Amino acid sequence: MALNYIWIGLFTIGVIIGVVKLFLGDFNAMPEMMDSIFSMSNLAFDMTIGLTGTLTFWMGVMKVGEDSGLINRLAKKLSPVLVKLFPEIPKDHPALSSLFMNISANMLGLDNAATPIGLKAMQEMQSINKQKDTASNSMIMFLTLNTSGLTIIPVSIMAYRSKFGAADPTDIFIPLLLTTMCSTLVGLLTVCAIQKINLLNKTILATFAGISLFVAGIFTAVSSLDSEQMQIFCRVLTSILILGCIMFFLYSGVRKKINVYDSFVEGAKGGFHIAVSLIPYCVAILAAIGVFRASGALTMLQDGVSRFVEWLGFNSDFVGAIPVALMKPLNGAGARGMMIECFNSFGPDSFVGHLASILQGSTDTTFYILAIYFGSVGIKKYRYAVATGLLADVAGMIAAVLLCYLFFG
Numbered sequence: 001m002a003l004n005y006i007w008i009g010l011f012t013i014g015v016i017i018g019v020v021k022l023f024l025g026d027f028n029a030m031p032e033m034m035d036s037i038f039s040m041s042n043l044a045f046d047m048t049i050g051l052t053g054t055l056t057f058w059m060g061v062m063k064v065g066e067d068s069g070l071i072n073r074l075a076k077k078l079s080p081v082l083v084k085l086f087p088e089i090p091k092d093h094p095a096l097s098s099l100f101m102n103i104s105a106n107m108l109g110l111d112n113a114a115t116p117i118g119l120k121a122m123q124e125m126q127s128i129n130k131q132k133d134t135a136s137n138s139m140i141m142f143l144t145l146n147t148s149g150l151t152i153i154p155v156s157i158m159a160y161r162s163k164f165g166a167a168d169p170t171d172i173f174i175p176l177l178l179t180t181m182c183s184t185l186v187g188l189l190t191v192c193a194i195q196k197i198n199l200l201n202k203t204i205l206a207t208f209a210g211i212s213l214f215v216a217g218i219f220t221a222v223s224s225l226d227s228e229q230m231q232i233f234c235r236v237l238t239s240i241l242i243l244g245c246i247m248f249f250l251y252s253g254v255r256k257k258i259n260v261y262d263s264f265v266e267g268a269k270g271g272f273h274i275a276v277s278l279i280p281y282c283v284a285i286l287a288a289i290g291v292f293r294a295s296g297a298l299t300m301l302q303d304g305v306s307r308f309v310e311w312l313g314f315n316s317d318f319v320g321a322i323p324v325a326l327m328k329p330l331n332g333a334g335a336r337g338m339m340i341e342c343f344n345s346f347g348p349d350s351f352v353g354h355l356a357s358i359l360q361g362s363t364d365t366t367f368y369i370l371a372i373y374f375g376s377v378g379i380k381k382y383r384y385a386v387a388t389g390l391l392a393d394v395a396g397m398i399a400a401v402l403l404c405y406l407f408f409g
Contacts, residue, residue, distance in 0.1 A: 006327070007288050014291035021296075033294040040290030043340075044283040052276075054159035056268040061249050063267020064260055070252035071101060080203045085188075087197065088128070088138045095124035099142060106146065106364070118146060118369075119376050126377040134381040135374060137195050140388065143373060147329075147366040147389035148180070148187040148396065154361040160340065161357060166348035172357045174237065175403040179362040181211065183396030190388050285337040293341060298323065317409070318401050320345070320352035324359045325397045329366040329390065336360065355404040362396035 014033060021029035065071045082089075082096050089095050098121035121142065129136045135143075154176055161169035192199055199205070221233060253260035292298055302319055309316040321342055328335040342356035366389040374382060 007284060010288035010292040013297050014288075014293075014295035017295040017297050018291075029295065033291050036290035036294035037287045040286040041283045043344075044286040045279060048276075048279045052272055054156070054162075056272055059270045060264035060266075060268035061246055063270075064253045064258075064263045065249045066101075066267075067258050067263045068249075068252040068256040070249060072097060074100065081207050084201065084204055085141055085192075085197065086138045088136060089125065090128075093124070093128070095121055095128075095138075098124055102142075103145065118142075118373060122373050122377050126379075129377075131381075132378060135379050135383050135385055139374075139379070140383060140385045141191050141195070143370060143385050144187040144191050144388045144392060145184065146369050146373070147364050148184040148392035154357075157339075157357050157361050160336075160343070161348045161353075164340075164343040164348045166353075169348075170239070170242070172354055172361075173241075175354075175400075175407045176358045176361045179358055179396055179399045179403055182399035183363050183392045185211075186395035187388055187392030190391055194384060194388070286340065289337045289341050293345075298341070315405075317351050318355055318404070321355040321359055324356045325400075328359060328363060328397075329393050335365070351404065351408050354408045355400065358400040358404055359397060362400045363393045366390055366393055 018029045018033050062071075079091065079096055082099060083091055086096070086099070098117055102118040102121055122139065125136060125138050125142070126132065129139070154173065157172065157176070158169045161172070189199075191197075199208075250260055253263060289298075302322065305322055306316040306319040309319060323338040324335050324342065327338050339356040339360045342352050346352040348354075348357070366386070370382060370385060370389065374380075374385075
């Protein structure tokens with residue numbers, strides 16, 4: 001429903017401004033808006049088809065991990081952590097495996113693959129929910145972790161950057177990883193505080209210690225580097241982590257003596273269907289954004305925010321990516337469209353292009369996730385789920401801006 005109002009609103013505002021310009025004697029405004037609809041629709045189609053290869057590859061890798069049992073084994077190894085964070089769920093309940101599968105897909109940036117798994121997890125949690133119309137503590141924890149958008153490998157974002165000609169599509173990997181960790185940590189700690197989950201135990205402390213050491217190690221490594229050296233370091237580290245992940249999944253298949261190639265191909269088929277299914281959504285939102293931009297409304301919005309930020313005495317370089325931040329909690333397709341608009345206007349390797357990429361991956365679509373996941377099991381009382389989700393969003397957005405200045409400013 002939110003996207004419906006956003007979509008109609010973008011068209012309406014653009015057309016109104018175009019009509020005003022027409023009466024003021026600007027006879028090019030309306031034709032430019034019409035041209036923008038067709039050009040952005042073609043761009044949406046070309047861009048989505050261009051994603052097919054990347055999505056297909058990662059869906060294939062995920063299938064190998066599933067068929068080899070690697071994902072289930074990882075779920076069992078992490079079950080002590082999941083049991084602590086989801087104390088309402090019995091230790092051997094199938095909901096835990098679905099939770100892990102969903103989180104794994106989100107970590108790889110495969111949000112379209114994560115959604116059906118997440119819906120299954122919600123159904124399994126609903127089966128042990130005593131108040132069927134009210135969100136349980138486990139559901140709220142799960143939804144907050146989803147909306148905080150923890151992403152280890154931002155597959156789709158790197159694919160978009162590659163499609164738009166970024167010199168190094170993976171250069172946002174490290175800052176985005178740190179950003180999404182910040183948003184997830186804020187969301188997690190907030191829910192734990194509300195639910196009175198004791199984090200002072202060996203399992204949780206060891207997990208947090210490992211994450212903290214990883215983050216501290218990255219900051220220590222880059223703190224003494226200049227901008228060029230930092231980019232080289234991040235590129236090498238990104239390559240090692242992504243290639244290591246791929247080989248880990250493939251080796252798990254070899255070890256279990258499955259036909260890795262056939263398993264990969266079977267999973268890869270799903271990537272093609274996902275990419276094709278995105279076409280109508282991308283065409284719809286980019287056409288609306290094209291009208292909004294061609295009318296001059298987007299420029300007016302950015303100029304207004306920029307003047308206000310400068311009046312406060314702050315650097316306003318980040319303002320060009322503000323539409324991505326505003327759209328992200330409402331709808332992923334809309335935020336994706338705004339990110340693409342930033343690529344078109346400023347370039348993927350500009351400061352705004354980098355920031356838009358990081359903002360796109362820093363959190364997930366809070367209101368959309370709440371509506372879809374809770375709606376699928378008939379939950380009407382969300383309790384504090386919206387507040388914790390939005391708090392994680394704000395933390396991610398602030399971290400995205402600060403880290404972008406650190407890495408690309």
